Amino acid sequence: MARINDNYLKLQAGYLFPEISRRVKEFTSANPDASIIRLGIGDVTKPLVPAVLKAFHEGVDDLAKGDSFHGYGPEQGYDWLSQVIIDKAYRPLGVELKNNEVFISDGSKCDSANILDIFDLGNKVAIGDPVYPVYNDTNVMVGRSGQINDKGYYEGLVYMPCTEENGFTPAFPSEKVDIIYLCFPNNPTGTVASKEQLKAWVDYAIENDAVILFDAAYEAFITEADIPHSIYEIEGAKKCAIEFRSFSKTAGFTGVRCGLTVVPEELLGTTANGEKYSFNKLWNRRQCTKFNGVSYPVQKAAAAVYSDEGWAQVKEIIDYYMENARIIREGLSAAGIECFGGVNAPYIWLKTPQGMTSWDFFDKLLNECFVVGTPGSGFGPSGEGYFRLSAFGERANVETAVQRIKEKWGK
Numbered sequence: 176m177a178r179i180n181d182n183y184l185k186l187q188a189g190y191l192f193p194e195i196s197r198r199v200k201e202f203t204s205a206n207p208d209a210s211i212i213r214l215g216i217g218d219v220t221k222p223l224v225p226a227v228l229k230a231f232h233e234g235v236d237d238l239a240k241g242d243s244f245h246g247y248g249p250e251q252g253y254d255w256l257s258q259v260i261i262d263k264a265y266r267p268l269g270v271e272l273k274n275n276e277v278f279i280s281d282g283s284k285c286d287s288a289n290i291l292d293i294f295d296l297g298n299k300v301a302i303g304d305p306v307y308p309v310y311n312d313t314n315v316m317v318g319r320s321g322q323i324n325d326k327g328y329y330e331g332l333v334y335m336p337c338t339e340e341n342g343f344t345p346a347f348p349s350e351k352v353d354i355i356y357l358c359f360p361n362n363p364t365g366t367v368a369s370k371e372q373l374k375a376w377v378d379y380a381i382e383n384d385a386v387i388l389f390d391a392a393y394e395a396f397i398t399e400a401d402i403p404h405s406i407y408e409i410e411g412a413k414k415c416a417i418e419f420r421s422f423s424k425t426a427g428f429t430g431v432r433c434g435l436t437v438v439p440e441e442l443l444g445t446t447a448n449g450e451k452y453s454f455n456k457l458w459n460r461r462q463c464t465k466f467n468g469v470s471y472p473v474q475k476a477a478a479a480v481y482s483d484e485g486w487a488q489v490k491e492i493i494d495y496y497m498e499n500a501r502i503i504r505e506g507l508s509a510a511g512i513e514c515f516g517g518v519n520a521p522y523i524w525l526k527t528p529q530g531m532t533s534w535d536f537f538d539k540l541l542n543e544c545f546v547v548g549t550p551g552s553g554f555g556p557s558g559e560g561y562f563r564l565s566a567f568g569e570r571a572n573v574e575t576a577v578q579r580i581k582e583k584w585g586k
């Protein structure tokens with residue numbers, strides 16, 4: 176019989192979201208009249224904007240005619256999409272990229288997982304805690320870790336606790352590592368890194384020959400002027416960082432699927448013989464073999480995000496979500512609940528009142544306010560005692576949720 180990949184058995188069962196569903200289901204069957212408000216999941220709620228939809232439709236129509244039909248596209252994405260991203264998303268930040276450094280994909284979850292293909296298994300990896308679970312699980316799947324320990328950490332991976340004390344920007348790893356995952360604006364904490372903080376990371380990575388895997392999925396939600404949108408705004412970052420971006424949260428593409436990964440030509444690793452080699456070449460090779468590009472209408476739709484009209488429409492929705500974030504943050508703060516994030520990201524990371532555990536607070540919020548959020552402990556051991564509320568939702572629901580919480584906890 177064929178042997179399975181035993182590494183998968185090390186994975187902690189997908190516990191968080193199934194357990195949330197189970198508890199919500201149990202509550203709703205006992206309380207069928209309770210009007211539940213869901214601020215738990217990290218999915219957008221607004222539909223695609225008109226300019227994007229129009230381009231999407233045109234892309235589909237092109238496929239219906241012989242002279243504009245498109246079959247297999249370039250595995251790296253169409254040049255016109257990479258170029259519009261370079262011109263509209265990077266150049267205004269003072270970042271110059273070459274077309275061959277931008278790889279279009281079906282999303283940054285897949286890319287941040289697949290990127291491990293081009294790194295040797297012997298590399299040491301540092302991961303934040305709490306964290307987007309994909310970084311942890313994909314390293315376990317490829318066999319870079321041992322079993323999970325009592326603390327909730329996989330043996331063999333290096334963890335960087337993100338706590339109130341360090342402002343949710345972790346300290347450098349406690350031992351020498353080769354790969355460092357950073358996500359700013361952060362999911363789940365909603366916090367950001369300043370230019371100085373990112374510069375310290377870039378300097379550290381260069382000094383230690385480490386590669387930073389920088390997840391910028393939420394960069395479009397940054398509202399403060401001096402917060403970096405891209406790690407390449409930091410001098411030297413092209414020598415040490417790969418950046419992931421996504422149209423998912425920015426433009427409501429969670430179901431459409433489009434993202435991008437930047438692998439600069441300057442980024443080098445070493446071969447078994449100690450020679451320098453380009454990660455860009457490896458990623459290109461990997462994509463050409465294992466990926467066949469994003470569908471043409473989706474790339475048309477993605478390019479329309481960066482048209483003047485498209486961006487104005489997309490920005491309006493981002494502002495809407497960020498107003499939700501403000502309402503949640505200010506409402507909860509007024510009720511005496513300590514909140515982090517929510518200024519440059521669509522997530523509010525709150526400290527559970529009265530020292531409750533994350534799950535106790537989940538139950539209390541569900542039972543007394545009919546509001547569903549996400550227990551912080553589900554994102555890692557350092558998330559215990561915290562709770563994530565998402566700003567993706569309809570305004571009236573957000574206002575009602577905040578009102579209910581205020582009535583319950585307001586002083």
Ligand SMILES: *Cc1c(COP(=O)(O)O)cnc(C)c1O
Binds near residue numbers: 282285307392424
């Ligand atoms: C939502 C999210 C993404 C985006 O994933 P896609 O596959 O592009 O939808 C990436 N990173 C983080 C941290 C996220 O929360």
